[in-house]
Amino acid sequence: MASNEKTEPKEQEPVENKQQETPAKKSPVKKISLIVLIITVLIFIINVLSDRHTPHTDQARVKGLVLPVAPMVSGYIIQTNVSQHSRVKAGDTLFIIDPTSYEIAVKVAESNLEKAIQSIDAGESTLKSAQARLSRAKVKLERSTKNWERTQRVLAENEGALSEADIDRSEASYLEAIESVKSSQADLERQTEALGPLNENNPTIKAALNNLENAQINLGYTAVIAPSDGIVESFNIEDGYFAAAGHSLMSLVSNNDMWIQANLKENNLSKVEPGDRVELIFDIEPGKVFEGKLTSISYGVSVDNTNPNGLPKVSSAQGWLRDPQRFPVMIELEDKEIISKLRQGSQAEIVVYTGKKPLLNMIARLRIRIMSKLSYVR
Incomplete structure (x- = not known):
């Protein structure tokens, strides 16, 4: 009986060992779960910080000037x-x-200018005649004045030296000469005013010159x-x-001035400033990363179709969660060679470096280079 009692504890030892080993087998699962949780939290934090310090977007397109030709x-x-x-x-x-009608218009305008000049010449001759009449009237007035003054002196010395008829003729001649000068002066002033300046400032000449210039411009527009x-x-x-x-008969896509418009989320803009360095990738050049510079940030966007101010309109994705409002930023390419290959409306992907953040910048550089390689297959 004693020997049996001693063997019973030996049979229970494996059960106790199994109970002790069970927690040891469960511990790796907890460690893995903890590691996954920590990695998830780190990724979340890095993603939040990246949105602020190295924002990126694939909503970017090549923009440029399109000139209607009319x-x-x-x-x-x-x-x-x-x-x-x-x-x-x-x-x-x-x-x-066809310039035919416009060439005729130029000839007509030239003819009208010649007529205007001839009219001025004729008016100038008439003006000279008026000036001559005024000069003659002044000479006559001078003689009549002297005669009247002489008559006055004779009468002062001897009242009966002249007859009444002689006195009346002298006075009438003097008064008539005064009126003749006034009339000639008024006629000269009237003709001078009607004729205007005798140079290119003459209204008739200026009108003819303007018509000729307009006809020549229209001919050039052909x-x-x-x-x-x-x-x-x-x-x-x-x-x-x-x-x-x-x-408009055609459009001219200008290749002198091209830029990139990228639509960043509103919460990406807190650290973004003009002058920040930008890296870009284009589908037309897969595997390559290009340098750029952020030049400006939009101060507003249109939120409906009735906005009269012409603000840029940015479409937002519709989903279960509200998508943040996006605002356009303008980016200038530093590599001028790629501009000749780009087409307006081409898609691009960009990342903006807002400062010296070694870890975040390294992650952003790695990400955009991976995406540039994926451009070969997407």
């Missing part, structure tokens, strides 16, 4: 020098409108030239097409 005068097109997607330089002639370097788009005309003044 003639200043109307007429039938007699010559076209470009076609769809033609590359042109500033000053190149795009097409020519040759429609490119306002800047660019590429022809929306071109659908040919010889014989009637071009209406002010009606």
Whole structure:
């Protein structure tokens, strides 16, 4: 009996060992869960800090100027020098409108200017005649004045020396001479005022010159030239097409000035400032990262279709959670070679470096370089 009692504890030892080993097997699961939780929290914190210090977005597009080309005068097109997607330089002639009627208008304006000059010449002759009449009237007045003064002296010395008729004739001649001078002076002033200046400041001459200049300008407008370097788009005309003044016939995509518009979330903008360094990737150049500089930040966006102020409109994703409002930022490319390859509307992805944050900057640099490699397959 004693021996049996001793063996019973030996049989219970494995059970106790199993109970002691069970917690040891569960401990790795807890450690892994804790590690995953810590990593998740770290990723969340890094993501929040990245949104502030190294914001990035794939809502970025290439922007540029699109110039509508419209003639200043109307007429039938007699010559076209470009076609769809033609590359042109500033000053190149795009097409020519029939200049016949405008050449005639120039000749008519030149004829009217000659008539105006002749009219001024004729008026100048008339003016000289009026001046001559005034001079004669003044000479007559001078003689009549002396005669009247002589008559007055004779009468003062001897009242009966002259007859009444002689006195009346002398006085009448003097008064008539005064009136003649006044009349000639008024006639000269009237003709001088009507004729105006005898140079290019003459109203008749100025009107004729203005008409001639306007006719010459309209004649020059018959040759429609490119306002800047660019590429022809929306071109659908040919010889014989009637071009209406002010009606756009084509668009010129300017390649002189291109920039990137990126739509950043409102909570990305707290640290962003003009002058911040930017890295960009384009689908047209997969695997490459380009440098840029943030130049400006929009101060407002349109939130409905009735905004009369012309503010930029940014679309937001609709989902279960409210998407933060986005605001456009403008980015200038520092690599000028890529500009020649880009097309307006091309997509881009950007990251903005707002300061010296080594860890966050390294993560952002690594991320955008990975995305640039993925451009090969997306």
